[in-house]
Amino acid sequence: MTVVDDVRSTIQGLRREVCALHEQLTRYRLVVWTAGNVSARVPGQDLLVIKPSGVSYDDLTPENMVVCDLEGRVVEGEHAPSSDTEAQAYVYREMPHVGGVVHTHSTYATAWAARGEAVPCVLTMGADEFGGEIPVGPFAVIGDDSIGRGIVETLRGSRSPAVLMRNHGVFAIGKDARSAVKAAVMCEDVARTVHISRQLGDPVPLAPAQVDALFDRYQNVYGQR
Numbered sequence: 001m002t003v004v005d006d007v008r009s010t011i012q013g014l015r016r017e018v019c020a021l022h023e024q025l026t027r028y029r030l031v032v033w034t035a036g037n038v039s040a041r042v043p044g045q046d047l048l049v050i051k052p053s054g055v056s057y058d059d060l061t062p063e064n065m066v067v068c069d070l071e072g073r074v075v076e077g078e079h080a081p082s083s084d085t086e087a088q089a090y091v092y093r094e095m096p097h098v099g100g101v102v103h104t105h106s107t108y109a110t111a112w113a114a115r116g117e118a119v120p121c122v123l124t125m126g127a128d129e130f131g132g133e134i135p136v137g138p139f140a141v142i143g144d145d146s147i148g149r150g151i152v153e154t155l156r157g158s159r160s161p162a163v164l165m166r167n168h169g170v171f172a173i174g175k176d177a178r179s180a181v182k183a184a185v186m187c188e189d190v191a192r193t194v195h196i197s198r199q200l201g202d203p204v205p206l207a208p209a210q211v212d213a214l215f216d217r218y219q220n221v222y223g224q225r
């Protein structure tokens with residue numbers, strides 16, 4: 001295979017993967033209508049694969065995913081890309097280790113974002129997944145770099161792979177698109193449980209040393225090797 005064929009088959013694979021991962025957003029009830037999306041970086045290329053804008057989840061196919069460059073310009077695809085493409089492209093430009101980005105307005109996490117309050121680390125799953133609180137990013141409007149900048153600045157100061165953008169919703173990152181979807185799913189689950197706990201009283205914080213130990217074990221030891 002030539003280099004061009006190689007890139008082509010990688011993009012084909014990512015089109016299938018990104019398309020299929022959107023089923024997880026509806027399965028875990030993280031999205032309604034068309035509000036939420038998954039993207040993946042094309043490894044070694046300044047390209048990303050993302051959901052088309054305004055196409056309902058039932059109508060997504062590998063073929064209607066959109067390939068953009070890291071400035072958010074369409075390189076391949078019949079549809080306009082998600083309106084979050086610029087923000088996600090900014091994340092890929094600034095964070096080379098990120099291979100996938102997910103955006104949702106999932107209910108509980110977004111309820112914390114609406115209050116501008118970080119989700120405190122009061123659960124082992126919070127420590128495992130996020131290594132501390134799930135932080136809040138600034139309020140930013142669509143249309144320039146400000147969402148992307150807010151995501152990157154907030155996540156750089158945190159171990160969390162998810163950020164609650166104030167008055168908006170969740171952006172989650174991962175080494176690939178599947179990890180980013182997992183972070184978005186876990187973010188909603190932690191936000192929901194801590195919210196319910198708050199209704200019943202004051203959740204007990206984990207000590208920083210406990211958070212560190214849990215995070216380290218989960219990130220480095222847990223699961224199949």
Ligand SMILES: [Zn+2]
Nearest residue numbers: 103105168169
């Ligand atoms: Zn949004």
